[in-house]
Amino acid sequence: MNNLLEQLSLHNITGRQFIGVEAWITADSLVTPTSFSVLGGALGFAVPKANISGLEDFVVRDFWETEFHCNETNTESFIKTCKENSDLFQLKSDDDDLEKLRSSTNIYKAIYAVAQSLHNILKCSDSQGCDKALEVKPWEVVEALKHVNFTIKNGERVWFDHTGAAVNRYELVNWQRGSDGSIEFKPVGYYDASLPSDQRFALNTEAIIWPGGGKEVKI
Structure with a gap:
Protein backbone atom coordinates (compact mmCIF):
# COMPACT_ATOMS: atom_id res chain seq x y z
CA MET A 1 0.00 0.00 0.00
CA ASN A 51 -11.66 0.00 26.05
CA ILE A 52 -9.81 -2.22 28.50
CA SER A 53 -10.55 -1.44 32.13
CA GLY A 54 -7.38 -0.96 34.20
CA LEU A 55 -5.00 -1.03 31.24
CA GLU A 56 -4.23 2.68 31.31
CA ASP A 57 -3.31 2.68 35.00
CA PHE A 58 -1.11 -0.37 34.50
CA VAL A 59 0.68 0.99 31.43
CA VAL A 60 1.20 4.46 32.89
CA ARG A 61 2.62 2.99 36.10
CA ASP A 62 4.92 0.65 34.19
CA PHE A 63 5.96 3.49 31.84
CA TRP A 64 6.76 5.80 34.77
CA GLU A 65 8.81 3.17 36.60
CA THR A 66 10.70 2.21 33.43
CA GLU A 67 11.53 5.74 32.32
CA PHE A 68 12.55 7.04 35.75
CA HIS A 69 13.99 3.74 37.05
CA CYS A 70 11.97 3.90 40.21
CA ASN A 71 9.23 2.20 42.13
CA GLU A 72 7.22 3.91 44.82
CA THR A 73 6.51 0.71 46.74
CA ASN A 74 9.71 -1.28 46.23
CA THR A 75 12.45 -0.38 48.68
CA GLU A 76 15.11 -2.72 47.31
CA SER A 77 18.48 -1.03 46.89
CA PHE A 78 18.64 -1.32 43.08
CA ILE A 79 15.38 0.58 42.61
CA LYS A 80 15.47 4.21 43.67
CA THR A 81 12.56 6.22 44.99
CA CYS A 82 10.61 8.23 42.41
CA LYS A 83 11.45 11.90 42.23
CA GLU A 84 8.66 14.26 43.20
CA ASN A 85 9.43 16.72 40.41
CA SER A 86 10.44 14.56 37.45
CA ASP A 87 10.55 16.36 34.11
CA LEU A 88 7.82 14.91 31.85
CA PHE A 89 8.75 17.14 28.90
CA GLN A 90 11.80 14.97 28.25
CA LEU A 91 9.38 12.12 27.46
CA LYS A 92 7.29 14.04 24.92
CA SER A 93 8.63 11.91 22.04
CA ASP A 94 6.95 8.82 23.51
CA ASP A 95 3.62 8.66 21.72
CA ASP A 96 1.91 5.59 23.14
CA ASP A 97 -1.69 6.76 22.88
CA LEU A 98 -3.89 4.14 24.49
CA GLU A 99 -6.94 5.58 22.75
CA LYS A 100 -5.54 4.40 19.40
CA LEU A 101 -5.39 0.75 20.41
CA ARG A 102 -7.54 -1.49 18.24
CA SER A 103 -6.23 -5.05 17.84
CA SER A 104 -5.33 -5.07 21.54
CA THR A 105 -8.98 -5.53 22.47
CA ASN A 106 -9.07 -8.79 20.48
CA ILE A 107 -5.92 -9.98 22.26
CA TYR A 108 -7.54 -9.11 25.58
CA LYS A 109 -10.70 -11.08 24.74
CA ALA A 110 -8.67 -14.03 23.37
CA ILE A 111 -6.68 -14.37 26.60
CA TYR A 112 -9.85 -14.32 28.69
CA ALA A 113 -11.54 -16.82 26.35
CA VAL A 114 -8.66 -19.31 26.72
CA ALA A 115 -8.68 -18.74 30.49
CA GLN A 116 -12.42 -19.46 30.59
CA SER A 117 -11.85 -22.66 28.58
CA LEU A 118 -9.15 -23.87 30.97
CA HIS A 119 -11.35 -22.94 33.92
CA ASN A 120 -14.11 -25.20 32.57
CA ILE A 121 -11.79 -28.08 31.62
CA LEU A 122 -10.12 -28.09 35.05
CA LYS A 123 -13.54 -27.89 36.76
CA CYS A 124 -12.51 -24.84 38.75
CA SER A 125 -14.70 -23.43 41.51
CA ASP A 126 -14.31 -20.83 44.25
CA SER A 127 -14.63 -23.42 47.00
CA GLN A 128 -12.81 -26.41 45.49
CA GLY A 129 -10.17 -24.72 43.35
CA CYS A 130 -9.04 -26.50 40.16
CA ASP A 131 -8.28 -30.13 39.40
CA LYS A 132 -4.56 -29.72 38.76
CA ALA A 133 -4.10 -33.44 38.13
CA LEU A 134 -5.86 -33.23 34.76
CA GLU A 135 -3.65 -33.17 31.67
CA VAL A 136 -5.03 -30.57 29.28
CA LYS A 137 -4.73 -31.34 25.57
CA PRO A 138 -4.77 -28.59 22.90
CA TRP A 139 -7.84 -30.00 21.15
CA GLU A 140 -9.75 -29.90 24.44
CA VAL A 141 -9.08 -26.17 24.75
CA VAL A 142 -10.28 -25.60 21.17
CA GLU A 143 -13.45 -27.60 21.83
CA ALA A 144 -14.08 -25.78 25.12
CA LEU A 145 -13.75 -22.41 23.35
CA LYS A 146 -16.94 -23.19 21.43
CA HIS A 147 -18.88 -23.14 24.70
CA VAL A 148 -17.51 -20.08 26.48
CA ASN A 149 -19.92 -17.24 27.05
CA PHE A 150 -18.91 -14.31 29.23
CA THR A 151 -19.03 -10.53 29.42
CA ILE A 152 -15.90 -8.38 29.77
CA LYS A 153 -15.76 -5.26 31.95
CA ASN A 154 -16.86 -2.85 29.21
CA GLY A 155 -20.09 -4.83 28.81
CA GLU A 156 -19.18 -6.63 25.57
CA ARG A 157 -20.30 -10.25 25.38
CA VAL A 158 -17.77 -12.82 24.12
CA TRP A 159 -18.90 -16.10 22.62
CA PHE A 160 -18.26 -18.35 19.60
CA ASP A 161 -20.53 -20.23 17.21
CA HIS A 162 -20.54 -23.98 16.56
CA THR A 163 -17.57 -23.65 14.19
CA GLY A 164 -15.51 -21.72 16.72
CA ALA A 165 -15.82 -18.41 14.88
CA ALA A 166 -16.12 -15.18 16.87
CA VAL A 167 -18.84 -12.59 16.37
CA ASN A 168 -17.63 -9.85 14.01
Whole structure:
Protein backbone atom coordinates (compact mmCIF):
# COMPACT_ATOMS: atom_id res chain seq x y z
CA MET A 1 0.00 0.00 0.00
CA ASN A 2 2.89 2.37 0.70
CA ASN A 3 4.28 1.68 -2.78
CA LEU A 4 0.87 2.31 -4.39
CA LEU A 5 0.40 5.51 -2.40
CA GLU A 6 3.84 6.73 -3.47
CA GLN A 7 3.04 6.23 -7.16
CA LEU A 8 -0.42 7.80 -6.90
CA SER A 9 1.12 10.87 -5.22
CA LEU A 10 3.89 11.00 -7.82
CA HIS A 11 1.37 11.08 -10.69
CA ASN A 12 -0.99 13.43 -8.79
CA ILE A 13 -3.89 10.99 -8.98
CA THR A 14 -6.42 12.38 -6.51
CA GLY A 15 -10.17 12.57 -5.97
CA ARG A 16 -10.66 8.79 -6.07
CA GLN A 17 -12.86 7.04 -3.53
CA PHE A 18 -10.80 4.41 -1.69
CA ILE A 19 -12.46 1.55 0.17
CA GLY A 20 -9.88 0.38 2.71
CA VAL A 21 -9.40 -3.03 4.26
CA GLU A 22 -8.66 -3.59 7.92
CA ALA A 23 -4.94 -4.02 7.20
CA TRP A 24 -4.38 -0.36 6.25
CA ILE A 25 -7.43 1.81 6.82
CA THR A 26 -6.13 2.96 10.26
CA ALA A 27 -2.40 2.46 9.62
CA ASP A 28 -0.40 5.37 11.06
CA SER A 29 2.46 4.42 8.71
CA LEU A 30 0.38 5.71 5.77
CA VAL A 31 -0.07 9.14 7.33
CA THR A 32 2.41 11.41 5.52
CA PRO A 33 2.39 15.08 4.47
CA THR A 34 1.10 14.10 1.03
CA SER A 35 -1.03 11.01 1.71
CA PHE A 36 -4.24 12.89 2.51
CA SER A 37 -4.39 14.31 -1.01
CA VAL A 38 -4.83 10.73 -2.22
CA LEU A 39 -6.57 8.97 0.67
CA GLY A 40 -8.69 11.81 2.05
CA GLY A 41 -12.28 10.59 2.26
CA ALA A 42 -11.30 6.90 2.27
CA LEU A 43 -13.76 4.55 3.98
CA GLY A 44 -13.10 1.17 5.53
CA PHE A 45 -13.86 -1.23 8.33
CA ALA A 46 -11.52 -1.37 11.33
CA VAL A 47 -11.40 -3.26 14.61
CA PRO A 48 -13.11 -1.06 17.23
CA LYS A 49 -10.87 0.88 19.59
CA ALA A 50 -9.94 -0.86 22.79
CA ASN A 51 -11.66 0.00 26.05
CA ILE A 52 -9.81 -2.22 28.50
CA SER A 53 -10.55 -1.44 32.13
CA GLY A 54 -7.38 -0.96 34.20
CA LEU A 55 -5.00 -1.03 31.24
CA GLU A 56 -4.23 2.68 31.31
CA ASP A 57 -3.31 2.68 35.00
CA PHE A 58 -1.11 -0.37 34.50
CA VAL A 59 0.68 0.99 31.43
CA VAL A 60 1.20 4.46 32.89
CA ARG A 61 2.62 2.99 36.10
CA ASP A 62 4.92 0.65 34.19
CA PHE A 63 5.96 3.49 31.84
CA TRP A 64 6.76 5.80 34.77
CA GLU A 65 8.81 3.17 36.60
CA THR A 66 10.70 2.21 33.43
CA GLU A 67 11.53 5.74 32.32
CA PHE A 68 12.55 7.04 35.75
CA HIS A 69 13.99 3.74 37.05
CA CYS A 70 11.97 3.90 40.21
CA ASN A 71 9.23 2.20 42.13
CA GLU A 72 7.22 3.91 44.82
CA THR A 73 6.51 0.71 46.74
CA ASN A 74 9.71 -1.28 46.23
CA THR A 75 12.45 -0.38 48.68
CA GLU A 76 15.11 -2.72 47.31
CA SER A 77 18.48 -1.03 46.89
CA PHE A 78 18.64 -1.32 43.08
CA ILE A 79 15.38 0.58 42.61
CA LYS A 80 15.47 4.21 43.67
CA THR A 81 12.56 6.22 44.99
CA CYS A 82 10.61 8.23 42.41
CA LYS A 83 11.45 11.90 42.23
CA GLU A 84 8.66 14.26 43.20
CA ASN A 85 9.43 16.72 40.41
CA SER A 86 10.44 14.56 37.45
CA ASP A 87 10.55 16.36 34.11
CA LEU A 88 7.82 14.91 31.85
CA PHE A 89 8.75 17.14 28.90
CA GLN A 90 11.80 14.97 28.25
CA LEU A 91 9.38 12.12 27.46
CA LYS A 92 7.29 14.04 24.92
CA SER A 93 8.63 11.91 22.04
CA ASP A 94 6.95 8.82 23.51
CA ASP A 95 3.62 8.66 21.72
CA ASP A 96 1.91 5.59 23.14
CA ASP A 97 -1.69 6.76 22.88
CA LEU A 98 -3.89 4.14 24.49
CA GLU A 99 -6.94 5.58 22.75
CA LYS A 100 -5.54 4.40 19.40
CA LEU A 101 -5.39 0.75 20.41
CA ARG A 102 -7.54 -1.49 18.24
CA SER A 103 -6.23 -5.05 17.84
CA SER A 104 -5.33 -5.07 21.54
CA THR A 105 -8.98 -5.53 22.47
CA ASN A 106 -9.07 -8.79 20.48
CA ILE A 107 -5.92 -9.98 22.26
CA TYR A 108 -7.54 -9.11 25.58
CA LYS A 109 -10.70 -11.08 24.74
CA ALA A 110 -8.67 -14.03 23.37
CA ILE A 111 -6.68 -14.37 26.60
CA TYR A 112 -9.85 -14.32 28.69
CA ALA A 113 -11.54 -16.82 26.35
CA VAL A 114 -8.66 -19.31 26.72
CA ALA A 115 -8.68 -18.74 30.49
CA GLN A 116 -12.42 -19.46 30.59
CA SER A 117 -11.85 -22.66 28.58
CA LEU A 118 -9.15 -23.87 30.97
CA HIS A 119 -11.35 -22.94 33.92
CA ASN A 120 -14.11 -25.20 32.57
CA ILE A 121 -11.79 -28.08 31.62
CA LEU A 122 -10.12 -28.09 35.05
CA LYS A 123 -13.54 -27.89 36.76
CA CYS A 124 -12.51 -24.84 38.75
CA SER A 125 -14.70 -23.43 41.51
CA ASP A 126 -14.31 -20.83 44.25
CA SER A 127 -14.63 -23.42 47.00
CA GLN A 128 -12.81 -26.41 45.49
CA GLY A 129 -10.17 -24.72 43.35
CA CYS A 130 -9.04 -26.50 40.16
CA ASP A 131 -8.28 -30.13 39.40
CA LYS A 132 -4.56 -29.72 38.76
CA ALA A 133 -4.10 -33.44 38.13
CA LEU A 134 -5.86 -33.23 34.76
CA GLU A 135 -3.65 -33.17 31.67
CA VAL A 136 -5.03 -30.57 29.28
CA LYS A 137 -4.73 -31.34 25.57
CA PRO A 138 -4.77 -28.59 22.90
CA TRP A 139 -7.84 -30.00 21.15
CA GLU A 140 -9.75 -29.90 24.44
CA VAL A 141 -9.08 -26.17 24.75
CA VAL A 142 -10.28 -25.60 21.17
CA GLU A 143 -13.45 -27.60 21.83
CA ALA A 144 -14.08 -25.78 25.12
CA LEU A 145 -13.75 -22.41 23.35
CA LYS A 146 -16.94 -23.19 21.43
CA HIS A 147 -18.88 -23.14 24.70
CA VAL A 148 -17.51 -20.08 26.48
CA ASN A 149 -19.92 -17.24 27.05
CA PHE A 150 -18.91 -14.31 29.23
CA THR A 151 -19.03 -10.53 29.42
CA ILE A 152 -15.90 -8.38 29.77
CA LYS A 153 -15.76 -5.26 31.95
CA ASN A 154 -16.86 -2.85 29.21
CA GLY A 155 -20.09 -4.83 28.81
CA GLU A 156 -19.18 -6.63 25.57
CA ARG A 157 -20.30 -10.25 25.38
CA VAL A 158 -17.77 -12.82 24.12
CA TRP A 159 -18.90 -16.10 22.62
CA PHE A 160 -18.26 -18.35 19.60
CA ASP A 161 -20.53 -20.23 17.21
CA HIS A 162 -20.54 -23.98 16.56
CA THR A 163 -17.57 -23.65 14.19
CA GLY A 164 -15.51 -21.72 16.72
CA ALA A 165 -15.82 -18.41 14.88
CA ALA A 166 -16.12 -15.18 16.87
CA VAL A 167 -18.84 -12.59 16.37
CA ASN A 168 -17.63 -9.85 14.01
CA ARG A 169 -17.66 -6.24 15.20
CA TYR A 170 -16.19 -3.38 13.18
CA GLU A 171 -16.13 0.39 13.08
CA LEU A 172 -16.58 2.08 9.74
CA VAL A 173 -13.96 4.84 9.67
CA ASN A 174 -13.44 7.80 7.36
CA TRP A 175 -10.14 9.59 6.62
CA GLN A 176 -10.78 13.20 7.64
CA ARG A 177 -8.75 16.31 8.38
CA GLY A 178 -8.98 17.38 12.02
CA SER A 179 -9.39 20.95 13.25
CA ASP A 180 -5.66 21.05 14.03
CA GLY A 181 -4.75 19.83 10.54
CA SER A 182 -3.97 16.28 11.60
CA ILE A 183 -5.40 13.22 9.86
CA GLU A 184 -8.16 11.48 11.82
CA PHE A 185 -9.81 8.09 11.36
CA LYS A 186 -13.29 9.20 12.30
CA PRO A 187 -16.00 6.58 13.05
CA VAL A 188 -19.01 7.11 10.79
CA GLY A 189 -20.78 3.78 11.29
CA TYR A 190 -20.46 0.21 12.45
CA TYR A 191 -21.16 -3.44 11.70
CA ASP A 192 -22.09 -5.72 14.61
CA ALA A 193 -23.01 -9.32 13.79
CA SER A 194 -24.31 -9.89 17.34
CA LEU A 195 -27.32 -7.65 16.68
CA PRO A 196 -30.55 -8.58 14.83
CA SER A 197 -30.09 -8.69 11.06
CA ASP A 198 -31.88 -5.38 10.45
CA GLN A 199 -29.70 -3.58 13.03
CA ARG A 200 -26.25 -4.93 12.25
CA PHE A 201 -25.11 -2.15 9.93
CA ALA A 202 -25.42 1.56 10.63
CA LEU A 203 -24.02 4.46 8.62
CA ASN A 204 -24.07 8.15 9.47
CA THR A 205 -23.83 9.64 5.98
CA GLU A 206 -23.90 13.21 7.32
CA ALA A 207 -20.62 12.60 9.18
CA ILE A 208 -18.73 11.43 6.07
CA ILE A 209 -16.23 13.70 4.31
CA TRP A 210 -15.86 12.50 0.71
CA PRO A 211 -12.76 12.85 -1.52
CA GLY A 212 -12.17 16.52 -2.24
CA GLY A 213 -13.44 17.57 1.19
CA GLY A 214 -17.13 17.76 0.37
CA LYS A 215 -20.21 16.45 2.18
CA GLU A 216 -21.70 15.09 -1.04
CA VAL A 217 -20.48 12.41 -3.43
CA LYS A 218 -19.11 13.80 -6.68
CA ILE A 219 -19.93 11.67 -9.72
